[in-house]
Structure formats: C-alpha cells, structure tokens
Amino acid sequence: MTNGISDLTIWVVIVVLGIGTFLIRWSFLGTLGNRKLPDWVLRMLRYTPVAVLPALVAPLVVWPAATGGQPDPARMAAATATVAVGLWTKNMILAILAGAITLFGLLYLL
Template structure:
C-alpha cells in the first residue's frame, strides 16, 4: 500500500466513516421519522430539491469536464432552455426534455 497507511488503518477509517454516515442518516430518519414536524420545518424542507439540483448541475454547465473546464455554448443554451421551459410551463419533464433536445441539437450543429 502506498502512502504509508497500513491495511488495518484503512479498514478502521472505512468502518468509522461508515458508522458516522449511518448515524447522520439515522438522526433524521430513525429519531425523527415517527414524529410530527412543525409546519415551518415542513415548509422549509419543500425547498431542498430546488436548492440541491442547481448546486449539482451548475458546475457541469459552467465548468464541464468534457471541455476541460471551459464553458461551452451548447451546455449554456441547454441550461437556458431548461430554465425557460421550466419557469414557463412549471413542468419538470418538459423542462428536462427541452434541455436534452437543445443540448443534443447544439452539439450536432456545432460539431
């Protein structure tokens, strides 16, 4: 093994991190799963997907690995089309479809 860490050390780290990850998830699902949450918490939780999805997609649009981190007109156009259709129609599937069609169309046109 390179880096000076023994096999035992690596396995101890893996087990500890696994237990930690389990406890973090259990704290929400196991401890709070059967309890009623206040209305303000439920209202805030509705915004979680809206906050997480752009955070996952934005780096792929602005710094795509396929172009070495350079923004590309096809991906920017697809993101704009997705956002526009999503805001106009409020339909997630139509927005995704519009973005996919725009991306593949622009990649075909731009070569």
C-alpha cells in the same frame, strides 16, 4: 499494502466512516422520524429541493469538466432550453428532452 497503507488501515477507515455516516443520518431520521414537526419547519423543508438542485447543476453548466472549466455555449443553451420549456409546459420530461436535444444538437454542430 497499497502506497504504504496497510489493508487493515483501509478497512478500519471504511468501517469508521460507515458508522459515522450511519450515525449522522440516524441523528435526524431516528430521533425525529416518529415526531410531528411544527408547520413552519415543514413549510421550510418544502424549499430544500428547489435550493439544492440548482446548487448541484449550476457548476456543471457554468464550469463543465468536459471543457476544462471553461463556459460552453452548448451547455448554456441547453440549460436555457430546459428552463424555458419547463416553465412553459410545466412538464419535467419535456424539459429534460428539450435540454438533451439542444445539448446534443449543438455539440454535434459546434
């Protein structure tokens, strides 16, 4: 027993959440997996990664946990370098390397 919660309760919660997660994913993949989607849906789905990735990365750059949620010039510069090199070269590996080198270099200097 941990903190007044029995082991059985914990396992029931884990199993129920696992089933719920499976059903949520199956509702999209299982029902739509073998069907042809309309062209307008496929066109809209192409923009999903472009919208999701910045939404995941922006809070880590603007309010990093390493600085207690305060903006950090090293992380801002690294993000700027990553975007600039990515736009300039159209090469993801070079963009990531530029951002990493900028981040670690500025963290070392500052």
